[in-house]
Amino acid sequence: MGLNVPASDPSSLLRDLDQRSREIFRRVVETYLETGEPVGSRNLSRLLPMALSPASVRNVMSDLERAGLLFAPHTSAGRLPTDKGLRFFVDAMLEIGDLTSDERSSIEATVRGSGRSASLETVLTEASQMLSGLSRGAGVVLSSKSDMLLKHIEFVRIEPTRALVVLVGDNGAVENRLIDLPPGLPPAALIEASNYLNAQIRGRTLADVRSELEHGLAQQRAELDALTRKVVDAGLATWSQASSGRPDTLIVRGRANLLDDLRALEDLERVRLLFEDLETKRDLIQLLGLADSGEGVRIFIGSENKLFSMSGSSLVAAPYRDSEQRVVGVLGVIGPTRLNYARIVPMVDYTAKVVGRLIG
Template sequence: MTAPAPHFSLSDLDSRARRVFRDIVESYLESGAPVGSKTLALSSGQNLSPATIRNTMAELSRFGLLASPHVSAGRIPTQAGLRLFVDGLLEIGDLGKTEQANLEARLAGSNQSPDRFLEQASGMLAGLAGGAGLVLCPQSQLSSPLRHVEFVALDNGQALVVLVFEDGHIENRLMPRPEGLLPASLERAGNFLSARLKGRRLEEARADILEEIAQGHAQIDASAASLIEQGLATWSGQDDGAESKRALIVRGRAQLLDNLEAQTDLERIRLLFEDLERKEELIALLDRTEQADGVKIFIGTENPLFSLSGSSLVIAPYRDAKQNILGAVGVIGPTRLNYARVIPMVDYTAQLVGRWLNKA
């Protein structure tokens, strides 16, 4: 099979080739079966003979957009073909009012815990999209704006830091206390942080605070500055000893086993299950891609994590009221996803998750 040129685009195809290519990909995404020229001639409504379609299919194969899984079989889109289709030919509209209301009803229940709500969102995506639903949870409550910070001296060279968030949530953290740090310095450190963190998330203010200390503009002594620097590193997961684990919710693995038509499909699903068990790598992938503006799509080997299972991932970030990204939701499954349905569904679910978490 010949790979398409690096800058290959739809403009390299004439109108007939585009129509045949679109029909083949849409038929494959619907059925999962190779598409033959006779079948296409009968179903496409293009008034093209099987011979003409075969010639066009051969041309598309030379471009690296189609492949034949077996000798004398019909054609299926390659990974490059799917990417070209998704980027240039896929028609994606917003969800209708009825579908939006359906998703909202499925996620209704304002009294449930955030963990339960996110599990429900993951399961809903799995059930509706025919793949496994993924939700990357917020790192912690530190993703929320802060109201107040206070340090309390403890025995054994430790300090207790009290983090009060705007939503009323309180977190207490233990940390080593710099040698020689006086109670007055603890109070100044708390006041200094409270003034700069009030109404802001830790990650938003961290760089500004550290720069102010480095420039010598902070009205605090060296011990208090050391305490603040150590605390900012620990709370934001910047030091090697910090626990900065993120929770990943995966629901609907059984959905991937539905409608398998060949043993090779089962083997790909087995490999995909192995990928899903490598949660640390998957979390790292989602962390890198959740900064995307809107929905992001990985097809097959476009990401090394799924290179063996040949899977696709559709992911969208969810945000807080200030449009800061908190996490991501998505669907993972075989490359034969119904992209036209899954993409707007993932996008709207991300909006619902962000909206609910902002109210919680």
């Protein structure tokens, strides 16, 4: 029985597959996820619960290949799932496991191990390292500075027309940015700007303060002279531009695991390209930024994103939230497309919840 062209809706495609085709496709994918190797019709016929000859299996695999779900890496080899096939499997056929109580306790103990007095970066680094160890992939964590609760701000002149803005968060994190100063700005203006903002920001986010200032220009900014107001505007604008739109602190642990898993690929240049993207961070930050707009765990597979299109990698990511349920970052695992999704999805999901509770 032949297959129709796959529909974009996984449930529709699932209906197009008869029971025999579903079982053969499932076995090919599960073998790939377990071993990374293609499976041939002869071996597959021995694994199936129904009696099918290698020739019958081969015909079904050819149909699945024409449907874009499988491909043959070599002329005489067995079949592997395509990225489209993996997406279909994940969306329509994957049975997500659950963590045991011991696994949950282990995750909590590891993330909480640094103690409540630890800085946010320490907590996130522990989470990234743990995800790497448990998944044998690379653990990645993004934190959004724009949601940091502020404790103190200071302007420090370093040149006649340049100053350093120093922001200290309630969690101990310290961030710096350079801003341009208006020509002829008197030293007292920096002190006034610092004092003015420190009276407004304690225990609040930068976005909150900026929004309030923008809605109360006449009353609040009348307290400042024109030059000081320019410093305040410059400082807030610089920080807002740096932190709006996407998270901007990235922690990656376990990149060596990627090399171990990808070493079997014929073209190690793909591994080098992935490492370069991890170093430059820009593409990964954009990709993980997509994950913070949705609920729960998101899975990105291979060619679905340009970052992974050349390296044969996947990302499982989930947002974590503060006590007010605002998304403040994203964490996840990068690995080969044959990641153990059933195990890693609940692991990433639970870790995100633990981190959210700890930083909330």
